Amino acid sequence: MKKIIGAIVVLIPIVFLAACGTSGGILGAGENELKLAHNQSLDHPVHKSLAEFGRLVEEKSDGEISVNIYANGQLGSEREAIELTQTGAVDLAKVSASALESFESDYSIFSVPYVFEDYQQFEEAMSNKEVTDRLYLQTEEIGFRALTYYNAGERNLYTKNREVKDVSDMNGLKVRVQPSQTSVGMIEAFGGVPTSMAYGEVYTALQAGVIDAAENNETALVNNNHGEVAKYYMYTEHQIVPDMLIMNSARFDRFSDEEQEIIMEAAEESTIYHEDVWEQTIKENTEIAKNEMNVQFVEVDKDSFIDSVQEMHKEFAESEKTGEIYDLLKGAIE
Structure with missing residues (x-):
């Protein structure tokens, strides 16, 4: 039986x-x-x-x-x-x-921190047919x-109780990351301690102090109630995925x-x-997080973050797997 x-x-x-x-x-x-x-x-x-x-x-x-x-x-x-x-x-x-990423290495390019330094660069790349044909058909x-x-917005850092103004404030910070080796390397380059976990576990992990921070767009604060336990939202704008x-x-x-x-x-x-x-959703969520959840939105020294990941850029540019898409994307931006 x-x-x-x-x-x-x-x-x-x-x-x-x-x-x-x-x-x-x-x-x-x-x-x-x-x-x-x-x-x-x-x-x-x-x-x-x-x-x-x-x-x-x-x-x-x-x-x-x-x-x-x-x-x-x-x-x-x-x-x-x-x-x-x-x-x-x-x-x-x-x-x-x-x-x-684990199905096609070209997609890891989006996880490279500051491969796009702002949303305008992202739009330039994604409106380039050579870039999209490569990605879509690969x-x-x-x-x-x-x-x-x-x-899906610009990914930013948010913390339970620590304000981050530049990359030096990241030292020892336990940060939840997506199951992406590139994202793990990014937090390590910032000086933090990456912790991979399911997204549904982030709220309780922040609440219990298992992690100090997470990173996502503004919708996470309201849609997933992370603004109830995370009181600082830093505009690091480190990834556009x-x-x-x-x-x-x-x-x-x-x-x-x-x-x-x-x-x-x-x-x-x-x-x-x-x-x-x-755009409308981000505006609404930001206002709710500010006015109803008392989340503080913080500008950071973005250049200090950009400088800390230049070695990662070099590795992607020189890699046999990702060098071609890196150069293609950078060419589209320039």
């Missing part, structure tokens, strides 16, 4: 994925219904922009193609969403560029391609040229739509 039960437990996820990957499977997808997975809440600006993408696809295709969105991580973590997209179990996924052989990106909308390569290729154009147009237009939604 134990052997039988064990076999059933092993088979359940296999059957689930197989069913997801077929038309009309347990996710209920028809031939022209696209399944899109992401891990944000329904009130997050990225979800709103993905909903706009779905609306545009349906409108432009006269209802022939629809997009069914699975939010809140219903289908798993970002890594699992990428893997499901690779296999075709889902058609599309919205994931952070940092989550794509992963086709491993099962997916990118359609567009969404602004976009969210990426990816699609299963084989599924994209099965559409006609006209249908592919519809999907690409809808993706690009949803990115433009997202800029306004994101």
Whole structure:
């Protein structure tokens, strides 16, 4: 009996994925219904922009193609969403560029601190077709391609009870980082102590003093209530890591040229739509954090932070894996 039960437990996820990957499977997808997975809440600006993408696809295709969105991580973590997209179990996924690092080294470029010194430089790079073609199509052989990106803001440092004015104030600071080796190296270069943990654990870790700080955009203060326990928000602006909308390569290729154009147009237009939604959300969240959570917003000596990571830039520029994308991106900015 134990052997039988064990076999059933092993088979359940296999059957689930197989069913997801077929038309009309347990996710209920028809031939022209696209399944899109992401891990944000329904009130997050990225979800709103993905909903706009779905609306545009349906409108432009006269209802022939629809997009069914699975939010809140219903289908798993970002890594699992990428893997499901690779296999075709889902058609599309919205994931952070940092989550794509372990699938394609080019995406690690976004985690290099101060590779963009401001948002204008980021926009210049992402409006360069040579840059986006390289990034979007580089992963086709491993099962997916990118359609567009969404602004996920500038990542800044926030602390429980320590004001940081320049990089010297980072010494010994325990900082939660994303599961990215580049982000770990960044905090070490700043003089802090990187601590990798799940995002959902950050609130209690700050509250209990397990970590002293975290880093993210302003939405974290309000949407995840981090402003209740973190009272200093520093404008370090150390990373600009976009969210990426990816699609299963084989599924994209099965559409006609006209249908592919519809999907690409809808993706690009949803990115433009997202800029306004994101800007308004950041303004609202900043005001709430200031006035209702008593978070102090602090300007820093950004040059001291930039100087501390120049060795990382040198390593990326000289690496066989990342040198080409680094030079391409820097060329687009210059």
